[in-house]
Amino acid sequence: MPYNAPEGTADMLPAVARLWRSTTETAAKLFAAYGYEPIDTPIFEMTEVFTRGIGEATDVVGKEMFTVRSGENYKRALAAGSDEGLKSKQKLSLRPEGTAGVVRAVVQHNLVEQGAAPAKLFYAGPMFRAERPQKGRLRQFHQIGVECLGATEPTADAEMIIMLMRFYETMGVPRQNMRLLINSMGDDACRPAYRESVRQFILDHEDEMCEECRRRAETNPLRAFDCKNETCSHVMEAAPKITDNLCDDCRTHYEAVKALLDAAGISYIEDPTLVRGLDYYTRTVFEVQVTEGMGSQSAIGGGGRYDKLAESVGGRPTPGLGFALGFERMVLALEAAGALGESTKRVDGYVACVDDSVRAAAFDLVCAARDAGLCVEMDHQGKSLKSQFKMADKVNARVVIVLGPDELSQGKARIRNMRSHAEKLVDIAAAKRLLSQFGGQRVGGASSPINIDTVFSFENDDKE
Numbered sequence: 001m002p003y004n005a006p007e008g009t010a011d012m013l014p015a016v017a018r019l020w021r022s023t024t025e026t027a028a029k030l031f032a033a034y035g036y037e038p039i040d041t042p043i044f045e046m047t048e049v050f051t052r053g054i055g056e057a058t059d060v061v062g063k064e065m066f067t068v069r070s071g072e073n074y075k076r077a078l079a080a081g082s083d084e085g086l087k088s089k090q091k092l093s094l095r096p097e098g099t100a101g102v103v104r105a106v107v108q109h110n111l112v113e114q115g116a117a118p119a120k121l122f123y124a125g126p127m128f129r130a131e132r133p134q135k136g137r138l139r140q141f142h143q144i145g146v147e148c149l150g151a152t153e154p155t156a157d158a159e160m161i162i163m164l165m166r167f168y169e170t171m172g173v174p175r176q177n178m179r180l181l182i183n184s185m186g187d188d189a190c191r192p193a194y195r196e197s198v199r200q201f202i203l204d205h206e207d208e209m210c211e212e213c214r215r216r217a218e219t220n221p222l223r224a225f226d227c228k229n230e231t232c233s234h235v236m237e238a239a240p241k242i243t244d245n246l247c248d249d250c251r252t253h254y255e256a257v258k259a260l261l262d263a264a265g266i267s268y269i270e271d272p273t274l275v276r277g278l279d280y281y282t283r284t285v286f287e288v289q290v291t292e293g294m295g296s297q298s299a300i301g302g303g304g305r306y307d308k309l310a311e312s313v314g315g316r317p318t319p320g321l322g323f324a325l326g327f328e329r330m331v332l333a334l335e336a337a338g339a340l341g342e343s344t345k346r347v348d349g350y351v352a353c354v355d356d357s358v359r360a361a362a363f364d365l366v367c368a369a370r371d372a373g374l375c376v377e378m379d380h381q382g383k384s385l386k387s388q389f390k391m392a393d394k395v396n397a398r399v400v401i402v403l404g405p406d407e408l409s410q411g412k413a414r415i416r417n418m419r420s421h422a423e424k425l426v427d428i429a430a431a432k433r434l435l436s437q438f439g440g441q442r443v444g445g446a447s448s449p450i451n452i453d454t455v456f457s458f459e460n461d462d463k464e
């Protein structure tokens, strides 16, 4: 029986894989304008990085992490019946998100030296959460994220939110389909008392709330705001709100962020129940939701400030903030808005052979063109000329270069422009001389310094 990809994972077939690459390139370019540099951290980390960083009581850590065991440790854990005998460095987990690992790397490599400018880092890659798969919710999904470490001022929060919204605009998610929610989660000065008041509120309404929320009262009371149970969400509407309980510093910070967003013309909805699913947040949190065509997984991206995270992974106090967006959910949002452009394979030229006698010459021309950085293909299946033209059409070749024994004996080939259907005979040696000037470029496709029209002089008859 043929195997399928594991439940909750999806193969990125070429059209989606192309979109993933172009999306990460767009992100890299846009984020570079804001001073961001790339970083890549391991796909697995010591489990403690996540338990300490994200919080043991979160669903992400408590219920959804994939454990990784090396061969030896697997045997040891199996013999002992648990992981308990393993040293911390042997307890590993696949990353459920990127922030904890990036902050661990920033601390490990001292990327935010005292008095230095903030470290601005972006990443793109797979994340793993053992959730129940459904539309827009995968067990292996892809995030593009940014983290800024060392910035305290509200301008950094506003910059972060603006950058995320600009990214969605650039990708073509219509503004009117998006809802930007913001909130402040307070800090060490005001959150403990607020948390206690929510805990007390849940206990006072215990008999109306689900078992999970009753448990949350002790472990993570703020998560009760996210309960999907209708009665719980109805009860929580009357719960105390963080925005009524912020200390002066947090209130001033929050007001400043909102004023900066107003000035930048970014519309947002204040949602005092937005608590997010990760425990590291302090002060500003935000989430972008799309309602159209998303099923119940409407959050396409989110983030916030985490001024205590560096300390919880063993670093010195370093304020930070960031966001991550879900690639698969953004694709669903683009699809629902009819804004997902077609992603087709496109090659510069297709070298077709009239018969086998010209195959070696065709191969030689293809090699020269590729070495000059052009994207060209030829037939490797012994197909008829007609079928080769069909293949050329399929890969959207701009030109087809037909090599036949008669023309070849005079050093010529017939070139057809596949858009204008113009045809001409060209001199192979001259084309190869031109190609050889660019030999060794090997950059390929769109970034090639030459284009196929120049080599085969079609410049002027392709104006359709």
Ligand code: HAM
Residues within 6 Å of the ligand: 096, 097, 098, 099, 129, 131, 136, 137, 138, 139, 141, 142, 143, 145, 146, 147, 277, 278, 299, 300, 301, 302, 303, 304, 305, 321, 322, 323, 324, 325, 326, 327, 328, 329
């Ligand atoms: P998050 O809200 O957990 O935040 O995830 C960010 C985005 O990843 C979500 O808005 C969603 O689009 C996507 N996502 C999450 N889980 C899944 C899933 N199971 N399937 C498909 N897509 C999913 C974070 O991960 C934080 N690290 C963001 C951050 C960065 N905060 C500060 N810096």
